[in-house]
Every structure is written in structure tokens, then in C-alpha cells.
Amino acid sequence: MANKYNDTQNKITKESIFTALMILMEKKNFKNISITEVTQKAGVSRMAFYRNYNILEDIISVYLDEIFEEYSNLISNYTEADSYEFTYSFFSHFRKHQKLITNLINSDLNTLILEKSVKFLHSLCNSIACKNHCSIESKKYNNAFIAGGFYNVLMEWSKSGMKESDEAMAKMVYERLIMN
Amino acid sequence: MANKYNDTQNKITKESIFTALMILMEKKNFKNISITEVTQKAGVSRMAFYRNYNILEDIISVYLDEIFEEYSNLISNYTEADSYEFTYSFFSHFRKHQKLITNLINSDLNTLILEKSVKFLHSLCNSIACKNHCSIESKKYNNAFIAGGFYNVLMEWSKSGMKESDEAMAKMVYERLIMN
Numbered sequence: 298m299a300n301k302y303n304d305t306q307n308k309i310t311k312e313s314i315f316t317a318l319m320i321l322m323e324k325k326n327f328k329n330i331s332i333t334e335v336t337q338k339a340g341v342s343r344m345a346f347y348r349n350y351n352i353l354e355d356i357i358s359v360y361l362d363e364i365f366e367e368y369s370n371l372i373s374n375y376t377e378a379d380s381y382e383f384t385y386s387f388f389s390h391f392r393k394h395q396k397l398i399t400n401l402i403n404s405d406l407n408t409l410i411l412e413k414s415v416k417f418l419h420s421l422c423n424s425i426a427c428k429n430h431c432s433i434e435s436k437k438y439n440n441a442f443i444a445g446g447f448y449n450v451l452m453e454w455s456k457s458g459m460k461e462s463d464e465a466m467a468k469m470v471y472e473r474l475i476m477n
Numbered sequence: 478m479a480n481k482y483n484d485t486q487n488k489i490t491k492e493s494i495f496t497a498l499m500i501l502m503e504k505k506n507f508k509n510i511s512i513t514e515v516t517q518k519a520g521v522s523r524m525a526f527y528r529n530y531n532i533l534e535d536i537i538s539v540y541l542d543e544i545f546e547e548y549s550n551l552i553s554n555y556t557e558a559d560s561y562e563f564t565y566s567f568f569s570h571f572r573k574h575q576k577l578i579t580n581l582i583n584s585d586l587n588t589l590i591l592e593k594s595v596k597f598l599h600s601l602c603n604s605i606a607c608k609n610h611c612s613i614e615s616k617k618y619n620n621a622f623i624a625g626g627f628y629n630v631l632m633e634w635s636k637s638g639m640k641e642s643d644e645a646m647a648k649m650v651y652e653r654l655i656m657n
Binding site: 405407408411415434435437438439441442443444445446447448449450452453454461465466469470473 | 585587588591595614615617618619621622623624625626627628629630632633634641645646649650653
């Protein structure tokens with residue numbers, strides 16, 4: 298019971314810290330933000346920060362991991378990993394995190410998304426694009442191409458305010474993706 | 478005649494500055510390098526630096542522009558812009574600049590290559606991939622996908638020491654590229 302309370306409390310603490318960082322990043326570059334500023338804005342102690350993170354960048358890294366885990370759960374419902382739904386879910390899921398992506402772009406931290414995308418595709422490797430007997434190198438570079446493609450489309454889409462619908466984005470990228 | 482001499486002299490100055498920066502970047506992060514260090518290492522005056530650049534990052538930006546211009550000249554020989562040669566030339570051309578790419582990765586400046594790739598593909602836009610009557614958005618995001626794909630494959634290839642041959646890389650990426 299106590300553990301459950303602690304877990305819930307810690308989840309709230311992490312959410313407060315993340316929200317505080319996002320508010321600060323809307324006003325200034327990430328590199329000019331201190332841990333003290335974030336904890337003060339979040340209304341939590343520095344000890345609460347260090348219970349969850351070592352450095353400020355961890356807040357973003359952990360949050361991105363959660364986003365990719367949610368995305369992974371979303372697409373696990375589809376048997377065909379390279380299906381249209383896979384692509385559609387990518388855009389509908391990341392639209393929910395538009396503010397974070399914009400903040401990352403403004404602080405030149407957007408490549409963190411690319412790094413996470415590459416890792417994510419590695420874990421999905423066997424189910425996507427390269428189904429036949431192909432070499433490890435071929436899989437590696439095929440994944441690199443797809444991760445880079447998705448990442449850069451997400452960047453361009455975010456920079457133009459995500460004005461195209463999730464469906465329109467999915468359709469355009471899906472047409473490029475369905476080979477192999 | 479005087480102009481030609483000046484042009485040649487200035488080209489040598491720029492090459493010295495670039496070479497000096499590369500030597501320094503092999504030892505330390507770009508953000509810890511000063512203009513004074515670069516000009517001293519290059520054996521040129523600060524005035525010579527400011528005749529060509531405003532800030533240190535300009536050295537890399539200008540050099541990347543030249544790399545893409547050379548690449549553009551290379552592929553202008555091929556009538557089919559999305560041909561195998563287009564892809565092969567990409568890898569054989571960038572292999573020549575392996576040290577620069579490694580230095581950029583080590584200083585977290587590699588996204589400069591992605592930015593230049595996106596711009597480059599925009600200028601090539603009408604001849605690649607999207608030949609039919611498709612919307613401006615479709616072209617934009619198709620280019621974004623291809624630029625992101627090539628960029629990320631180049632990064633992964635560089636990180637593993639470019640050990641795969643240009644031909645092997647071209648073959649893997651070309652297979653992904655030839656749709657549409």
C-alpha cells in the first residue's frame with residue numbers, strides 16, 4: 298500500500314518536473330535552464346529531482362522513452378508492422394506531443410528523437426520492412442533509412458505547425474514505405 | 478590578373494583555416510575552440526578569417542555547401558536522378574569526407590549535414606522520386622523522408638568506420654529508393 302502511494306506520488310512529481318521544464322523551454326533555450334529553476338517551478342525539492350534523474354536532459358530522455366513505449370503498445374495491436382496503421386499511429390501519437398517536439402527543435406535537442414527512433418526500430422527490426430533472409434547490415438541500414446525518414450518528416454511537419462492531417466501524412470509516408 | 482591572384486590566395490587561406498579546424502576538432506569539442514586558435518594553427522591573420530567568415534560555424538557551413546555542390550556536379554551527368562549512380566555517388570563522394578563527418582558527429586554538429594541535405598533535395602526536387610503530378614506537400618514530405626533516410630544511413634555508416642563498400646551501401650539504399 299505504501300509502495301503504491303509512493304509510486305503514485307513519484308509519478309506526480311515526475312509529471313510536475315516535466316511540465317515545469319516545458320514551460321521554461323517555451324521561454325528560453327534548454328542550455329540556459331538550471332535544475333533549481335525547474336524544481337522551483339515544479340514545486341518539488343531538489344532531492345525529488347535527484348531521486349528520478351541525474352541531469353536535466355534525463356527528463357526529456359525518460360519522457361521520450363515513455364512516448365516510444367506508448368507507441369509500441371499502440372502498434373502491437375496490428376499484426377502487419379509495416380501496415381498503414383503503423384504509419385498513421387506514428388503521426389496521431391506524435392501530434393499529442395507537438396509542444397515537446399517544438400521545444401526540442403527550438404533548443405537544438407531534436408536529434409534525441411532520432412536517436413530514440415533508431416533504437417526503437419532496432420527493437421522492432423525483425424517485424425518491419427526486411428522480412429526476408431537479409432544480412433544484418435542490410436537490416437541495420439534499412440532501419441537507419443526508415444528511422445531517418447520518419448524523423449525528418451516529423452521535423453518538417455512540426456516546423457509547419459502540423460497543419461496536414463494525420464491521415465494525409467500517413468498516406469504520403471505509407472506510399473514510400475510499402476516496398477519490400 | 479590581380480583578382481585571380483587574390484582568388485587563389487583566398488582559396489588557400491580558406492583551405493588552411495578548414496584544415497586547422499579539422500585538426501583541432503580531432504582533439505576537442507567544437508564549442509571549446511576559439512577563432513584565435515584556428516587562425517594561429519592555420520598561420521593566417523584574424524582579418525583573413527573575417528574576410529571569409531563571420532563565426533566559426535561558417536567554416537563548416539561553407540565547406541558543406543561546397544561538398545553538396547560537388548555532389549550536384551557529379552550526378553548532373555546522369556539523366557535519371559533517382560538512378561543507381563545517384564546513390565552510389567552519394568557514398569563514394571561522402572567517403573572522401575569521412576574525417577569531417579566523424580568530427581561533426583563528435584561535436585554534435587552532424588545535423589548541419591541533414592539541414593544541407595534537405596536544402597539540396599529541395600533544389601533537386603523536380604527530378605527525383607516524385608515525377609508525377611503530385612502536390613507540393615507530397616513533394617516536400619517525400620524529399621524530407623529521402624533526405625532523412627540518406628542522412629541517417631550516412632551517420633550509421635560513419636559511426637561504424639565506413640567499413641561497408643560504396644557499392645554495398647548503394648545497393649542497399651537503392652533498393653529502398655526505387656519505388657514511385
